[in-house]
Amino acid sequence: MRPALVLLAAAVALASPLAAAAQDADRPVLTVYTYESFTPDWGPGPRIEAAFEAVCGCDLRFVGLDDGVAILTRLKLEGDGTQADVALGLTAELVPELKATGLFAPSGVDLSALTVPGGFSDDMFVPFDYSYLAFVYDAESVANPPTSLAELVSGDPDQKIAIQDARTSTPGLGLLLWMKAVFGDEAEERWAELSRRILTVTPGWSEAYGLFTKGEVPIVLSYTTSPAYHEMEEGTDRYRAAAFSEGHYLQVELAGMLRTSRHPELARRFLAFMLTPEFQRVIPTGNWSLPAAPTGEPLPEAFGHLVQPSRPLEIPAAEVEAHRAEWTAEWLRGLGR
Template sequence: MRISCLVATLFIGVSSAFAQEADKPVLTVYTYDSFIPEWGPGPKVEAAFEAICNCDLKLVGLDDGVGILNRLRLEGNSTQADVALGMTTDLIPELMATELFAESDVDLSAINLPGGFDDKVFVPFDYAPLAFIYDSEVVKTPPTSLAELVTGDKDQKIAIMDPRTSTPGLGLLLWMKAVYGDDAAAKWQELAPRILTVTPGWSEAYGLFTKGEVPIVLSYTTSPAYHMIEEGTDRYQAAEFSEGHYLQVEIAGRLKSSKNPELATQFLQFTLSPEFQSIIPTTNWTLPVIDLPEPMPDEFKRLVTPAKTLAIDPEIVAANRRAWTQEWLQAIGR
């Protein structure tokens, strides 16, 4: 009898625990695939938010930010996403054109971004200038300008990302436009022999770089911090370009179709908290958008800080992205 009672008690306890777990609302966040692995910010963000939300945070990894936009366009109002995180400010007009996003209701007063930020719908959560990262054991004379990259040694290959699916890939497309304007197509043609591969997203290209299959890769000025801090090496460095570096600001937004709108707003506000922002530098290897209470690791002081950052008005990007992408495809023979 005592055993039966004990078993019954244990069963009731386990059932109660499962019931409590089942009662928790699920907040689904679409993001990019490099956000969610153990080495990315995802696990720490999930643990920190679940500790305060009484919810189950479900992170869904997709391609880079352009891929997230493409997925949302495909799914429309039937999307399971409550929040999308990982697009860039360059895509705001196109994101708004989907009519899928609601106003964030988030206080943006703590934001400290180059050029500032003011938007009722989207919330920035990190930023970094784009850069070409090189292996200093292979590349003895790194390019000091975009012009030198374009005209450089054709046998010294680079890896870039596809602007149709990748936000850094789109960023490079805009970087070339910002510097070369109407001459961008000709410069792409000149650069094409140096391009070993065009990958769908950042992870694939950077993986080729770290495996030694390509000595130069498109990434961010902040990427060398990972190698300094996690691997204790200065081998991988960012090339500083005299024309300036294209600035990429990543954003998040709440979907109108969310079944948990208040929870989605709570998550967006959480992305601007010191707890979330302090996770970003040494997991996403980008820069926080607020002033942190504790100083950044010293390795960040050793990174390239571009004297000039570049940007193109997002409305101009929206009006021309398709044509510029087609121009790029034709120029590099894809």
């Protein structure tokens, strides 16, 4: 190659990444706070990022935090100075508390396509998936799984369980509400009874489920949909959800736009995008949950093998807001913390 052509080629090679960098610098960045299991390569985040960036002309960036309740805590601490445009991974029972912060803005999203059990209507928050809480057990270690929450509470204290912290974790908060829905005024006493079985209380879902899959605990608080992952990805039915006669607590996951978003129209586009088939198709085998809106295709066969709760349990969000601190204090006393 002639010297002049070498110099030209070198200049082109140097200019290409600079041009790409300049182009990237012109793209608005949409920052989404979410929970840590949403963001890894095996989670839904990368596929959703690619799908949205293909239509938005933006750079979608997920920031993984401990868990859903931790997202709310982080936003309260940051206030109007938060860098988040969207918070994804909050739950329906937190809506009144979320609104009380004054941090969120109306979504402008049409929710008529939702398929969430019992329906959902709100001007600020958009559901993106749902599931039911369940205690998932290792069938190679647990021959007789509990058939009710009462049976779990009074079961063999030598057969340990892992749960999540109600102050930082959405499934942990869900269990707090599940216990209250089933046991009412006896919840604190039942927490004390259950404490004999608890090996550990983790900050979030990932830590607890990691202990379970490593064989360090035979039963873990998770979701009815969790066994689908093991069936589809590992080809095993070893890990199963115990069906409880009193019912299972329904958890609906939401996202909302921050009032201080630097890109409000883009944030609203993302919230609307969550209800499209392109987003919802990722949910079953990305987040291992049930889609909140039509996907345009049937669920994988493994989802037909899951526990189907005969009785969905919920406590109205306004009641949760009024009593969450009180019920959390009961939980702490019951666990001796």
